[in-house]
Structures are given as structure tokens and as C-alpha cells.
Amino acid sequence: MKKILFFYNKLMDTFWFIPVLIIIISISLSVSLVIIDQEFTFSQDGLGKYFFVTSADSARSILSTISGAMIGVAGTVFSVTLVALTLASSQFGPRLIKNFMYVRLNQVVLGSYVATYLYCLFVLNAIKEGDDYTFIPVISILVAIITALINIILLIIFIHKIATSIQADKVISDISEVIYKQINSLYPNKMGEELENEKINIVDIIKTKYINSIAIKSPKSGYIQYIDSEALLKIVSSYDALLELFFRPGDHLVEGIEMGKLNFNNDLNKEQIEEICNQFVIGKTKVADQDLEFSIHQMVEIASRALSPGVNDPYTAITCIDNLTATTCRFSQIEFPSKYRIDDKQNLRIIANTTDFEGLLNASFNQIRQFSAGSPAVIIRLMEAQITIYGFVKKENYKKAVRKHATMILNIGKQTIKEDIDLNDLLERSKRILSE
Structure with missing residues (x-):
């Protein structure tokens, strides 16, 4: 079921599906309203004379004007979208194009x-005028006028x-929001079983209980986009087997590479092995669904481009660092899934x-640290980021990782910062972590 939901979300994120769906709805609406106009006669007295068209020529003129204007504006909207995509690609990187394409409003x-x-073409075709019979779909024309008004408002929006969407701060903020949503989606509850050190030592013993083993090879080249973990656990449990996975979502596979190893006792046929492979979705591009690093890399790419000699925009890089600091502090508070997954029978x-x-x-x-060489403001902000993160982490291995980054930032500062005052600022900040 989750795999179907994954493909549904991918379909909704394409640039063509929503427009095609709206077009189908509009065609169905035009046919339905014309039928209603045929079945019912609407009074053109009172307020009706102000809203309903009484002349076939006027009806054709209104619909022709609306249809011509709409297709013209559609071309303009398409051109503006392409310009925005071009600007986003050159300023923030080609991987950010997806973020603009997936905006539902576009x-x-x-x-x-x-x-x-x-819609106007279909209604226009339904207008009939003759000596003995005249048909003007007044309700359909009124809906066309209202729709034109709504489209004008949509154009302004x-x-x-x-x-606003091509502003650097807005792009970075949107990516941060995506990361927060991913955290809540990927790690809402504890996943897997945390094995104690003495229990980890028996994993090799567990493997020896299985007589046979077979390599699970990648059926094609590409990136792992999705793994149906629940279905995979049920399948492996039904086989009374143990599966070792060597890659995770976001990793690139080459066709035929060993992406896992299945340990088992009972004989397994080719179809059963294929059933395991079918729980992996492999595509040509990375997606963010199960790959938390994907969105992080997008923000890192913006910062890296900002620090390039051709751009030299440290303010954008600092904004990226600030947002990455906030998300990393959030990472320190979540319970990451264990790599050991057990079934209902433990x-x-x-x-x-x-x-x-x-x-x-x-x-x-x-x-960002590697590209920050020679930019004291960015290096100092990187050190401040580590200080902030260090204040949130509780586990000793987390603190060790932060201290390692602080040491690397201090080293690059010593190598590239030529001004003694700037270097002293960096040294003073580093003492808040490295002096412990």
C-alpha cells in the first residue's frame, strides 16, 4: 500500500498531471452545463437580463474573447515559468528546478x-441559431465569465x-520546511531494535544458523528512491531468512551490483528473489521521500555556489548555515532508526x-567548510553553528562528531585567515567546544 502511495505522490508531483486533470474536469463541466441549459429554461427577466446573454452573436463574441485571452495568457504563464526555472537553475543549481515545478499553484x-x-470552445460549439430554433447556453456562458474573473485573480497571485519564489531567502526557507516535514514523516516513531553491545556480538552467530546465502543484485542502474520496509520485513520473515542491505535510499546502484545478501535455509525460487527486489524502487534521479540528505544537499549546493569566486555571496552562504544549524539541532533530538529489524517473533x-x-x-x-576557505565571515559562522549544535546534543558520540567538525573548521581558519583579529575571534569561539 505504501508503495502505491509513493507512486501516487510522484504522479501528483509531475508538472502535467494536475493541468490534465483540470482540463478533463473543464470538458466534463462544459458538457454537463450545456445539458442543463437544454433541459431547463432560465428566466431572463429581473436580474436575469443583467447576467444572461440574449443574443447568439453576443454569446459568440464573449466566448471568443475569453478563449483567445486565456490561451494567450497561458502562453505568457508558460514563458514566465520557464524564465523562473532558468533563473533558479543558474542561481541556485539545476537540482532546485524540481522544487519550482512541484509548486501546486504553478x-x-x-x-x-x-x-x-x-471550456469556451466546447460551449461556443453548442450555440445554435436558425429561423426556427435558437439555443444559447446562458448558464454555461455565465460560468465562463466567472471563470475568467477567477483566472485574472490567479494571474495576480x-x-x-x-x-517571491526566486528570492534566495525564500528558497532556503522552503527547503528547511521540507526537511522538517521529512523528519516528522521519516522518524515519527522508533523503528527497528536497538541491540546492546553484547547482543551485537551475536549477530555473526545468528548468520551461521543459515546454510545458504545469495546475493541480491540490482536489476538496473539508478538511485534507490524508495524501499518498502514493512513489506520487505514481512517477506523475509515468511522465508525465515535474514537480509543484509548494503545501500539506503539516495545511494546510486550499478546494474548487477550486490545491493544485499539473503541468508536462508529453505530453498528459494527465482520468483521469491524477485519479490524481494520488487520492494526497491530504482529511478534515474534522486527523490526526497526517504532520502533526508537530498534536501540537505540542495541547501549545501546553494551555499557552495554562493561561495564560488564568480558569485562571492557570503550572506547567502551564512543564511544556509543558519538554516542547516536549526535542522541539525532538530536531528540531535530525534531517535534514528536502528539498522537491526526484528519480526513479531523477535x-x-x-x-x-x-x-x-x-x-x-x-x-x-x-x-561548505571546504568552499569557505578565505572567507572569515563564513568560517566564523560555521564555528558558531557548531557551538549552537553542541549545546543541543546529549549523546557523547554526537558531541564527538561536533568537536571533530569544530577542529576541521579551526584548521581551515588557521590556514586561510590572514587577519590576526579575525583569527583570534575564531580561536576564542573554538575554545567553547575544544577546550572541554
Whole structure:
């Protein structure tokens, strides 16, 4: 079920699905309203004479005007979207294009204008005028006018959204919001079983209980986008087997590479092995669904571009560091899933490749530190970030990881900061961590 939900979410995130859905709804609405106009006669007295069209020529003129304007604006919307994507690609990196394409408002606006154009064409075709029979779909025309008014409002909202969405601070803030949502989605509850040190030592003994083992090879090249962990646990448990996974979502696979090893006693056929492989979704690009580092890398890419000699924008890099500091502090408070997964009978079934705090800390700050050479403001802010994170971490291995980063930041500061006062500022800050 979760795998179906994953593909549904991917479909909703495409740039074409929502517009096509709106177009289908508009065509269905045009046919339905024309039928209503045929079945019922609407009074054109009183208020009706102000809202209902009484002339076939006027009806055609109104619908032609609306349809022509809508398809023209649709082209403008498409052009503005492409310009925004181009600016985002050059300023923030090509991987950020997905974030702009997946904005629901952009999809709705494009679909709404094209759908209104087609709606007017269908209603226009239904107008009939003759000596003995005249049909004017007054309700359908009134709906077209109301829709045109709504589209004008949508255009204003769209322009405002585009103007704000390409601002660096807004882009970084949106990525941070995505990361927070991912944290709540990926780690809402404890997953797996934390084995004590003495129990970890018996994992090798557990493996010896299985007579056979077979390599689970990747069926194609690409990135792991999704693993249905619950289904995989049930399948492996039904086989009375133990599965070791060597990769996690976000990792790249080459066709035929050993992505896991299955230890078992009973004979397994080819279909059963394929059933295990089917729980992995492998695609050509990375996605953020189960890959927390994906969104982190997006923010790191913005900071890295900002620190390049051609851009030289330390303020944007500092904004990225500030947001990464907030998310890393959040990481220090969550319970990361254990790599040991057990079934209902308390039998070890899966040894997964999982992410941890140190891995996310490395993903957040390693590249920024490497590109920050020669920028005292950024190096000092990186040290301040480690001080803030250090105040939140409780586990000793987390503190050790933060101190390691602080040491590396201090080293690059000593190597590249030429001004003694700036270097002394860095040294003073580093003592708050490294003096312990």
C-alpha cells in the first residue's frame, strides 16, 4: 500500500498531471452545463437580463474573447515559468528546478487557463441559431465569465508567487520546511531494535544458523528512491531468512551490483528473489521521500555556489548555515532508526544500512567548510553553528562528531585567515567546544 502511495505522490508531483486533470474536469463541466441549459429554461427577466446573454452573436463574441485571452495568457504563464526555472537553475543549481515545478499553484494556474480555453470552445460549439430554433447556453456562458474573473485573480497571485519564489531567502526557507516535514514523516516513531553491545556480538552467530546465502543484485542502474520496509520485513520473515542491505535510499546502484545478501535455509525460487527486489524502487534521479540528505544537499549546493569566486555571496552562504544549524539541532533530538529489524517473533530479519546523526552532520557542513576557505565571515559562522549544535546534543558520540567538525573548521581558519583579529575571534569561539 505504501508503495502505491509513493507512486501516487510522484504522479501528483509531475508538472502535467494536475493541468490534465483540470482540463478533463473543464470538458466534463462544459458538457454537463450545456445539458442543463437544454433541459431547463432560465428566466431572463429581473436580474436575469443583467447576467444572461440574449443574443447568439453576443454569446459568440464573449466566448471568443475569453478563449483567445486565456490561451494567450497561458502562453505568457508558460514563458514566465520557464524564465523562473532558468533563473533558479543558474542561481541556485539545476537540482532546485524540481522544487519550482512541484509548486501546486504553478500547475493549477497553467491548467486553469488551458482548461478555460477548451471550456469556451466546447460551449461556443453548442450555440445554435436558425429561423426556427435558437439555443444559447446562458448558464454555461455565465460560468465562463466567472471563470475568467477567477483566472485574472490567479494571474495576480501567480506573478506574486513567482516574484517571491526566486528570492534566495525564500528558497532556503522552503527547503528547511521540507526537511522538517521529512523528519516528522521519516522518524515519527522508533523503528527497528536497538541491540546492546553484547547482543551485537551475536549477530555473526545468528548468520551461521543459515546454510545458504545469495546475493541480491540490482536489476538496473539508478538511485534507490524508495524501499518498502514493512513489506520487505514481512517477506523475509515468511522465508525465515535474514537480509543484509548494503545501500539506503539516495545511494546510486550499478546494474548487477550486490545491493544485499539473503541468508536462508529453505530453498528459494527465482520468483521469491524477485519479490524481494520488487520492494526497491530504482529511478534515474534522486527523490526526497526517504532520502533526508537530498534536501540537505540542495541547501549545501546553494551555499557552495554562493561561495564560488564568480558569485562571492557570503550572506547567502551564512543564511544556509543558519538554516542547516536549526535542522541539525532538530536531528540531535530525534531517535534514528536502528539498522537491526526484528519480526513479531523477535527474530532478527533485516540488517539495514541506515543514516545517523554524524552522517547528516557531515552532509550539512563538509562541503561548505571546504568552499569557505578565505572567507572569515563564513568560517566564523560555521564555528558558531557548531557551538549552537553542541549545546543541543546529549549523546557523547554526537558531541564527538561536533568537536571533530569544530577542529576541521579551526584548521581551515588557521590556514586561510590572514587577519590576526579575525583569527583570534575564531580561536576564542573554538575554545567553547575544544577546550572541554
